[in-house]
Amino acid sequence: MQVLVSQEHDDEVGAQLLADVDGVEVVRYAPAAPELPAEHRSAGVLIPPYRGSHRPIPLLAQLPDLQLVQLLTAGADEWSGDVPADVLLATARGAVAGPVSEWVLSAILALYRQWPALVRYQDRGTWAHRKVDADTLAGKRVLIVGAGAIGMAVARRLPAFEAEATLVVRNARAGVHTADELPALLPEHDVVVILAPLTPETEGLVDDTFLAAMPDGALLVNAARGRIVDTDALVAELKAERLRAALDVTDPEPLPADHPLWTSPGVIISPHMSRTVPGTSALCYGVAAEQIRAVLGGSTPSNVVVERRTK
Template identity: 50%
Template sequence: MTITVLVPDEHGVAALAGIDGVRAVRYEPGALPDEAAEAEVLVPGFLTADKGSLVAGVPKLRLVQLLTAGAEAWVGTLPEHVMLSTCSGAHGGSTAEWVVAALLTMFRTMREFEDDRRTQTWQMQQTETLQGKRVLVIGSGDLGKQLKRRLDAFDAEVTMVANTAREGVRGVDELPELLPHHDVVALMVPMTPKTRHLANADFLSRMPDGAVLVNAARGPVVDTDALVRELSAGRIRAALDVTDPEPLPPGHPLWTAPGLLLTPHVAGSCTGVHARAYRVIAEQIAQFARGEEPSNLVRGDY
């Protein structure tokens, strides 16, 4: 028995070619091939707009396999019999790398030194260092684990946080106690109803003066208005790869907020992204083809 998988690009066709019992067929949004009538697995593109019509065009669909680790755009949108699986494990390293780059840029004042270069100013100054910084990593999945591994190499002191406490990991209910004692708070959580505005006004107020909030999760995990107030007061700093709203519209106060490093949702957008994503996807689909549940299966809000 052969399972037909619809993929959005040639990377997917090549990645799935060696899996027994799987036939990968490329599709174009809005112009599904004839094979869609028999397809059981759909791999949506990175930016899929019309989910409803796409899913409706695959009548025998049993699994939607995402290219992203985040599933919030798909949770609750599929028929009950259709499974949803993420690409967790593909983008954690790249995202963790972005966090480290952002922190080094801020602590070692790289932007300021670049400004001096433009004005041909030789101005030596002492900077902060990542060494010894107390970093609170909220989220202990692939992204959080990848970040801890990199921060350990820089001799930072890392505290991990998850929904529930376990050995070596603190519980999210301990955040009020933990926040005042950390120099950096890195958000590495999925977007769910529970994590929406996790970093609200009370959360931010508990961070010590001069601390850095890093959001490499999703924009709505942070209460934007509360963050703007803290940044405008100069009390804390932030590094954001995601915002709410997103894209950030012209004139939004985040564009001019002091103490902010901002990038346009590019933490995972780097060379090799397709190879890393399809390596995980191939494993998930191979499991499905063997009659197993994919290991990245989304359950509930995930």
Template identity: 45%
Template sequence: MSSTTSEVWLPFPAEEIAGLPDSFRYRHWDGEDEFPADPAACVFYVTPYMKSPAVTVRPLALMPRLRIVQTLTAGIDHVLGGLSDLRPGVRLCNARGVHEASTAELALTLVLASLRGIPGMVRGQDREEWRGGFYEALADKSVLIVGYGAIGAAIEDRLAPFECAGITRVARSARTTGRGPVHAFTELPALLPEADVVILSTPLTEDTRGLAGAAFLARMKDGALLVNVSRGPVVDTKALLAELDGGRLCAALDVTDPEPLPAGHPLWHAPHVLITPHVGGSSSAFEPRAKRLLARQLTRFAAGEPVENTVLITE
């Protein structure tokens, strides 16, 4: 792919990304009101990071030459609404390989902090209260990972040294891995009652929207911990609030529905819940991995080679 008029839109300044091919004119756009140039010349669009769906898809209808849409997220739900504006054959690629380490770290942090009562201890420190006693450990707990893709596997990597009683894997379809079987979503009703910790790391699709609803939560064992590092709408917030208010379940949420969680929402003050503001991928690990991915993708694109991480091709 070589043309002096072909442009690439990047959310980082091009000079900050080592290894970019010189085949394109690079434009820096990270969701600002003003476009950096005429979108009609863009052939490769890297979406702004952590911007709203409305901002993300705004230029798509003005990009008739577009060949690649590259997200910097593992999920693609925030761009799907704009794909109908594109011509057939445009490839949508995700950021597989960018967020696994950071998101898995946070998932483990949420599990450990919740089990060991860290939020209460922090509040106690603010009040100069010594909150001793016995707390739950991750050791000897049974963990269920719902959504066993690259992030789910990275979460298991980090759970492995913690002497869990068992780790069970669930994905859209059953398969076998080097670590053991991956069960299908259809097996969840039988698996949920056995888990002490349930970690959601599945993409948001029409099949997973509301997956952790009232029936799902009701099958979790008393005192179990629900951890969500996927997308907020994977969990039915109303159903979760009922379980939290009743004191039967605990939760640790990096994502919520709605999001951002507005002031005054009852989830803020529900018992036994730890909330972080969707920072699973937002760490120092993000930027170097994202830039390496972009250099690799654009080098392949310039050479006419297939790009990586294609998850959808427009029709």
């Protein structure tokens, strides 16, 4: 089976990994090209690159034998409305649980221990002993909205800091809460971590009502999708200095240079790079190889997106 892998540098490791999968012929392609060469149009698998994932969407119409679109992201929102119903769509869910959960913990600790303020004092050459009000994560309650691989990884790491995790998912399962319990849960938690996928149900979930239910001084962490959070509502809470936030994603994204979120008090922002550490591409292609092996073996890949979002 021909598997289309981006010819860009980040995907070199993927081409090498997939070349070792029995039954796979790796074909390199240009993600932004308007057309595929005729000899590549019989491909059974298309792997969009992580960067600019949406670029190959126009190529779908040129792949009549396509069986699987294999993403390198944990979310499928950029593709779910475009992949034909008879073509499987799978994600790299689980691949980046380690790096992203590490980012979440680092962001929480950075704000609790006041590192942003301390670095600004350092830039001015000021010995800021007792000039900031640092806090500890120990004893805090952390509400994790989204109990997938990343959410579970965050929950496993919190006990090392003597913090307590509460998990929320859309569909009930043992040991977790459901989304309809959020109004009662929010006032009881010091930190709220957003790790849910972007769906019609989660878009705009963190609105003014959601934020108002969080207690004074609480911290919002978003490492999911920017559009899950109402940016204007968040900016209002930050400017009132009632809440704090750590954001790896924003709406809009990239964040314009003159956007008020940049200068709002109590916020740290990273440019959608919570997963960006050495070895990430190999982790994602490792999961992709598992999904492709399933297709070659005649079974359904474990990371198939069951519900498709329509645009």
